[in-house]
Amino acid sequence: MAGKQTTELEAKEEGRSAAQQDEIALVGRVASGDAQAFEALYRCFYPRLRRFLERMMRRPQLVEEILNDTMLVVWRKAHTYNLRSKVSTWIFAIAFRRALKALSRVDDPVVFDAEEGTNPANSGPEGELMAHQLRRLLSHAMTSLPAEQRAVIELTYYQGCAYREIAEIMGCPIDTVKTRMFHARRKLRALLASRMEDVL
Amino acid sequence: MSGQILRFRDPVHQAAEELLPWFVNGTLEGKELALVERHLGECVRCQHELDLLRELQVAYAGSEIATDPTESFNKLRHQIAKSRPQWGRSSLLRASGRFWQHAPIWAPWAAVAELAVIVVLGALLVLGGEPAVPYRTLGATDPSPHGLAQLVVVFDPRITEAELRQILRATGARIVDGPTSADGYVLELPVDRQASALEALRAQRAVVLAERLGPGKNR
Numbered sequence: 001m002a003g004k005q006t007t008e009l010e011a012k013e014e015g016r017s018a019a020q021q022d023e024i025a026l027v028g029r030v031a032s033g034d035a036q037a038f039e040a041l042y043r044c045f046y047p048r049l050r051r052f053l054e055r056m057m058r059r060p061q062l063v064e065e066i067l068n069d070t071m072l073v074v075w076r077k078a079h080t081y082n083l084r085s086k087v088s089t090w091i092f093a094i095a096f097r098r099a100l101k102a103l104s105r106v107d108d109p110v111v112f113d114a115e116e117g118t119n120p121a122n123s124g125p126e127g128e129l130m131a132h133q134l135r136r137l138l139s140h141a142m143t144s145l146p147a148e149q150r151a152v153i154e155l156t157y158y159q160g161c162a163y164r165e166i167a168e169i170m171g172c173p174i175d176t177v178k179t180r181m182f183h184a185r186r187k188l189r190a191l192l193a194s195r196m197e198d199v200l
Numbered sequence: 201m202s203g204q205i206l207r208f209r210d211p212v213h214q215a216a217e218e219l220l221p222w223f224v225n226g227t228l229e230g231k232e233l234a235l236v237e238r239h240l241g242e243c244v245r246c247q248h249e250l251d252l253l254r255e256l257q258v259a260y261a262g263s264e265i266a267t268d269p270t271e272s273f274n275k276l277r278h279q280i281a282k283s284r285p286q287w288g289r290s291s292l293l294r295a296s297g298r299f300w301q302h303a304p305i306w307a308p309w310a311a312v313a314e315l316a317v318i319v320v321l322g323a324l325l326v327l328g329g330e331p332a333v334p335y336r337t338l339g340a341t342d343p344s345p346h347g348l349a350q351l352v353v354v355f356d357p358r359i360t361e362a363e364l365r366q367i368l369r370a371t372g373a374r375i376v377d378g379p380t381s382a383d384g385y386v387l388e389l390p391v392d393r394q395a396s397a398l399e400a401l402r403a404q405r406a407v408v409l410a411e412r413l414g415p416g417k418n419r
Binding site: 160 | 277
């Protein structure tokens with residue numbers, strides 16, 4: 001069992017390394033003004049960035065703007081990428097800063113899309129219904145967290161980042177990441193417990 | 201109650217509990233991974249928390265709706281093209297920019313010295329270099345610097361390429377310039393054949409005009 005897990009981890013790591021090398025090569029070409037490489041990099045990061053910004057900002061009307069702002073910085077500053085971090089860390093750090101800046105400017109209400117990421121056609125079986133219910137509650141509970149805590153949750157649970165990487169993306173100490181995660185977990189647990197009671 | 205408080209303050213428990221989210225996403229390594237694994241074997245509370253976090257992760261991931269980035273990318277492409285017309289430009293400018301960023305400290309001085317040498321050599325060339333090539337008019341007495349004579353010929357517009365080639369062969373001339381604004385061609389041939397060639401050309405039906413370039417006795 002342990003051996004199997006190790007093999008899976010090694011395979012995952014090898015896959016990541018190859019993907020990371022491709023990303024580094026693309027950034028190198030973008031730095032020399034290669035428009036095709038930029039489009040490839042854009043398409044590669046679009047789904048991840050879109051998801052991250054949607055979850056962190058909770059304002060769909062701003063997501064595309066911030067995503068394109070982020071990639072505009074990538075286009076203009078690709079020559080400053082220094083290989084010290086992963087390409088994804090570098091790009092997500094830009095996106096995080098842009099998103100925080102945009103959030104500090106806006107004062108419009110947060111949009112809660114209760115049906116996000118769900119497909120009603122699949123909600124037949126009881127298990128799926130419960131999962132659907134939990135997703136709705138979780139999505140709602142997330143709106144009550146500060147943007148920084150939402151970012152930590154998203155980067156950990158969906159983007160699969162290590163806490164050191166998250167600290168680098170958010171430009172804060174490792175302990176701050178752990179503290180934000182701790183508070184986010186505590187709030188989510190409390191919110192989910194109370195709402196589950198309401199549902200049941 | 202007091203037992204719970206004591207366990208919560210246990211530094212090993214606290215450290216392991218803090219790391220659980222990254223145990224769940226599989227990014228823990230080395231000592232931290234070992235610490236969490238060891239602690240999970242003996243802490244029921246953390247085992248429950250782990251189950252909850254795994255459930256949370258599955259729920260959080262949810263199902264994704266694929267979106268096509270093409271429209272969004274096109275907007276950005278237009279934005280870049282509008283703000284800075286460098287989209288798809290040659291890498292030369294950026295490469296030179298990077299060169300100066302990473303060049304050794306003496307590089308700018310070397311470039312200045314090189315520029316100074318170029319300026320000095322340029323000045324010497326202008327002030328003391330070779331004489332300019334003299335301008336030669338059509339009426340000059342010696343139209344050919346190589347012992348060759350030059351004629352100007354206007355051919356009938358209906359002449360074929362084969363006829364033109366035949367005439368040139370017969371006279372021993374070759375076209376060196378033209379057509380001029382008046383459709384004339386400059387022919388070059390040995391000086392000793394100039395008179396006979398002129399006569400032969402004038403006899404051709406396909407030749408409208410044949411004259412030597414410059415003053416001549418047979419004009």
